[in-house]
Amino acid sequence: MSETATHLGSGKVRELYALDDERLLLVASDRISTFDVVLPTAIPDKGRVLTGLSAFWFAQTKDIVPNHLISLRADGRSLECRRLEMLPVEVVVRGYLSGSGWKDYCLTGSVCGHTLPAGLRESERLPEPIVTPATKATTGHDLNIDEEEAARLCGAARYAIAREAALGIYRYGEQHAARRGIVVADTKFELGVDAAGQVVLGDEALTPDSSRFWPADVYEPGRPQPSFDKQFVRDWCETTGWDKTAPGPELPDDIVAGTRARYIEAFERLTEIPFAQYLADPQIVLA
Numbered sequence: 001m002s003e004t005a006t007h008l009g010s011g012k013v014r015e016l017y018a019l020d021d022e023r024l025l026l027v028a029s030d031r032i033s034t035f036d037v038v039l040p041t042a043i044p045d046k047g048r049v050l051t052g053l054s055a056f057w058f059a060q061t062k063d064i065v066p067n068h069l070i071s072l073r074a075d076g077r078s079l080e081c082r083r084l085e086m087l088p089v090e091v092v093v094r095g096y097l098s099g100s101g102w103k104d105y106c107l108t109g110s111v112c113g114h115t116l117p118a119g120l121r122e123s124e125r126l127p128e129p130i131v132t133p134a135t136k137a138t139t140g141h142d143l144n145i146d147e148e149e150a151a152r153l154c155g156a157a158r159y160a161i162a163r164e165a166a167l168g169i170y171r172y173g174e175q176h177a178a179r180r181g182i183v184v185a186d187t188k189f190e191l192g193v194d195a196a197g198q199v200v201l202g203d204e205a206l207t208p209d210s211s212r213f214w215p216a217d218v219y220e221p222g223r224p225q226p227s228f229d230k231q232f233v234r235d236w237c238e239t240t241g242w243d244k245t246a247p248g249p250e251l252p253d254d255i256v257a258g259t260r261a262r263y264i265e266a267f268e269r270l271t272e273i274p275f276a277q278y279l280a281d282p283q284i285v286l287a
């Protein structure tokens, strides 16, 4: 027995299908992007790692905020989800000063309307996490906005619930990860509203694609941090003279293997489940 699925769209590394009026299927591929370009070489099992991690976090945080997960398929890379009315903003939570946050801070001393203490260094932990919403610009790139603008776009009451939910999940995930040697510097959430009018967490949760994961053992403010998962790929790409426009270079086998090992290491540290056990029975991450 099988159901038909209608392809609705492709993200850089994921596919979205409609199962029926109420349900979607999110399928994570093994594609990897770096410097905003999807590379021609896949990282075997990357999609399963990200799907397993997302499902793990959805199960762990369901009492902080309800989420769209209905079920995790036996392939380990597909999530059946409730269809939501998505909020028109991405809710980014930053616990550390990096990326566009660091850039904006250097230029203005503030990030999305949050005035920060003077003298912070690149990658420094913030006094407390901040919420820095963004919208998809017409170019497809993210456009940072302040929370006042996000509240106008979502409705103030809905935005207030969404931002508290995002902060709660970030705080939970950041603490859990820190105890296992991974710094979650920041993370992006997408939330929506269900048929009953409740704010629900959608998309993926606290994965290395939606977050900055840094290895805690070499963390040191005052410089950019290596990516827990993608640093091998980035470093190798830098040795090739690639101009960072599409198409990217094919990855050599040792870079593929090293990168795959880092994704699996992140999965095993965060879930405390051997990845082979996940492959044998994906439902184990929901326990």
Ligand code: Q0N
Residues within 6 Å of the ligand: 009, 010, 011, 012, 014, 015, 016, 024, 026, 068, 081, 082, 083, 084, 085, 086, 190, 192, 202, 203, 204
């Ligand atoms: C939805 N996006 C953008 C897949 C995710 N539960 C939902 N209900 C209705 N719509 C969406 C979801 C979810 N999740 C979210 N598009 C539709 C994120 N995409 C990017 C591509 O991969």
